Amino acid sequence: MRHPEIVLVEDDQNDQELIRLSLSELDIKHKLIIFQNGEAALQYLTDEGKEKRMKPELILMDLKLPIINGLDLLKELRTHEVTRHLPIVIFSSSKEEKDIKQSYNLGANAYVRKPIEFNELNLTLKSIGTFWLKHNCSVSSSES
Amino acid sequence: MHDNLQSFSVIPKCLLVDDLPENLTALKGLLKELKVDVHIAHSGTEALELLLQNEYALSLIDVQMPEMDGFELAEIMRSTEKTKYIPIIFVTAGDHDVKRVFKGYGTGAVDFLHKPLYPQVVLGKVRVFIDLYNQKKLLEETYRKANEELEIKVQERTHELMMANNEIESFSYSVSHDLRAPLRSMDGFSKALLTMYEDKLDDRGKDYLTRIRDSAKKMDELIDCMLMLSCLGRQELNRQTVNLSEIAMDIVKGLRNSEPQRNILVDIDECLMAEGDPALLFSLMENLLQNSWKYTSRTASPHIKVGVQVLDSTRYFYVKDNGAGFNMKYADKLFCAFQRLHSPTEFKGSGIGLATVQRIVARHGGKIWANAEVNKGATFYFSLT
Numbered sequence: 001m002r003h004p005e006i007v008l009v010e011d012d013q014n015d016q017e018l019i020r021l022s023l024s025e026l027d028i029k030h031k032l033i034i035f036q037n038g039e040a041a042l043q044y045l046t047d048e049g050k051e052k053r054m055k056p057e058l059i060l061m062d063l064k065l066p067i068i069n070g071l072d073l074l075k076e077l078r079t080h081e082v083t084r085h086l087p088i089v090i091f092s093s094s095k096e097e098k099d100i101k102q103s104y105n106l107g108a109n110a111y112v113r114k115p116i117e118f119n120e121l122n123l124t125l126k127s128i129g130t131f132w133l134k135h136n137c138s139v140s141s142s143e144s
Numbered sequence: 145m146h147d148n149l150q151s152f153s154v155i156p157k158c159l160l161v162d163d164l165p166e167n168l169t170a171l172k173g174l175l176k177e178l179k180v181d182v183h184i185a186h187s188g189t190e191a192l193e194l195l196l197q198n199e200y201a202l203s204l205i206d207v208q209m210p211e212m213d214g215f216e217l218a219e220i221m222r223s224t225e226k227t228k229y230i231p232i233i234f235v236t237a238g239d240h241d242v243k244r245v246f247k248g249y250g251t252g253a254v255d256f257l258h259k260p261l262y263p264q265v266v267l268g269k270v271r272v273f274i275d276l277y278n279q280k281k282l283l284e285e286t287y288r289k290a291n292e293e294l295e296i297k298v299q300e301r302t303h304e305l306m307m308a309n310n311e312i313e314s315f316s317y318s319v320s321h322d323l324r325a326p327l328r329s330m331d332g333f334s335k336a337l338l339t340m341y342e343d344k345l346d347d348r349g350k351d352y353l354t355r356i357r358d359s360a361k362k363m364d365e366l367i368d369c370m371l372m373l374s375c376l377g378r379q380e381l382n383r384q385t386v387n388l389s390e391i392a393m394d395i396v397k398g399l400r401n402s403e404p405q406r407n408i409l410v411d412i413d414e415c416l417m418a419e420g421d422p423a424l425l426f427s428l429m430e431n432l433l434q435n436s437w438k439y440t441s442r443t444a445s446p447h448i449k450v451g452v453q454v455l456d457s458t459r460y461f462y463v464k465d466n467g468a469g470f471n472m473k474y475a476d477k478l479f480c481a482f483q484r485l486h487s488p489t490e491f492k493g494s495g496i497g498l499a500t501v502q503r504i505v506a507r508h509g510g511k512i513w514a515n516a517e518v519n520k521g522a523t524f525y526f527s528l529t
Contacts, residue, residue, distance in 0.1 A: 012325050014325065014326075014328070014329035014332070014333070015325060015329075018328060018333075018336075021332070021336060063321065064321040093321055093322075093324040093328075094317075094321050095320060095371075096316075096317070096320055114324075114328065115328075116324060116327045116361065117357075117360075118328075118332040118334075118335035121328070121332065
């Protein structure tokens with residue numbers, strides 16, 4: 001069996017690394033697929049040719065992204081048949097009410113503030129994982 | 145002034161009405177000396193036609209004319225909106241003309257010239273009216289121009305203001321999104337070094353990394369403060385009647401719960417009613433009371449009082465304490481963001497409490513000031529209108 005995926009849409013390479021680090025500390029063994037911009041993520045996620053492919057268990061995305069920003073990507077994903085029901089968690093630095101409201105209006109499943117502190121980042125990702133990932137701890141043995 | 149006049153004004157028009165061509169020629173010749181455009185009419189009817197087509201600064205009308213005489217013409221002029229105010233100089237042959245009652249005498253300027261005409265007298269009288277006309281035109285023009293300029297200025301300012309608002313909005317958007325990411329890296333990678341390379345770091349190395357992490361956290365708080373302040377200026381006001389006494393009691397209750405060991409006498413006047421945004425007024429009172437609470441922490445028998453005082457028919461609410469106070473010399477720095485009058489080791493604080501208070505008061509159109517003495521306490525007064 002293949003590893004279930006988490007798709008991360010994040011343009012900041014440092015944040016990518018920190019999230020990867022945090023997920024590994026949390027022992028989340030999902031395959032982390034990273035996209036730097038909304039367009040690439042959209043292409044990957046809505047590619048119907050890969051229908052047989054396992055759908056990602058979680059999409060974690062930033063709001064401020066190059067080419068297609070987070071809100072537009074969200075809108076697109078919610079209109080596509082393939083991605084309509086995938087869990088999407090917005091993971092952004094912004095505390096602005098406008099960002100939060102718009103995200104929920106466009107169909108985000110959760111808006112989680114990306115914390116500054118690494119300890120807090122760990123806790124945050126842990127709670128996201130507990131809630132949204134089906135194969136939380138069981139996957140590690142099924143591979144290799 | 146004269147230059148100005150020349151730059152825009154057209155030459156004033158003057159209408160001469162007489163049935164005798166030689167009189168018209170003589171008068172026209174006389175007026176050559178003045179800067180006027182002379183129009184002539186040989187009868188009252190002809191004059192009325194010209195009056196409808198042109199704007200005259202002055203009319204000289206012969207009283208004795210066949211068909212329509214000068215007074216009849218004048219009466220028609222006075223009863224017509226367009227010609228009502230054109231000054232009239234009647235040219236008369238003798239006193240008996242003047243005795244006739246002229247209706248509409250009161251409406252516009254009227255003067256008389258008696259035959260035989262003396263050039264100096266004619267010129268003098270005409271000049272007075274022409275000057276008056278020119279001055280009136282100049283004033284109108286100046287007024288029109290000033291209005292136009294004002295309108296343009298208002299448009300410019302409105303545009304500038306909108307641009308500035310957009311700028312602030314995109315600035316704070318960028319602050320909330322971009323300015324924090326580097327902090328996450330500072331904290332995250334320092335933490336990674338501390339855990340993954342623990343055995344390679346001595347105590348000093350660990351201390352430095354901890355300092356980096358503390359600084360990142362501090363900067364994150366500063367960003368929060370900045371965004372909060374800039375948001376205060378943009379937020380829409382939701383004015384209603386608010387009971388400041390109840391708000392103050394709620395806040396004090398919270399403060400007492402957070403530090404139950406402190407024994408502070410708090411005295412809040414009842415029914416302090418104010419008009420304002422409930423959320424903002426809560427924040428205002430919270431900041432002032434937190435300050436009083438904080439700065440009485442080293443006072444032997446701390447006392448906080450909340451009340452109202454009327455000065456020059458304006459109501460000023462106040463929060464008074466007998467705490468650390470401050471030197472009035474620095475009073476103007478009190479309300480600046482990130483400006484502190486106490487060291488962080490003495491009393492903790494972010495340095496935006498009073499800046500927040502000041503902005504909230506300003507949003508309500510009120511005033512705030514403080515009275516204080518070192519180690520005797522401080523009183524903050526504010527109005528909300």
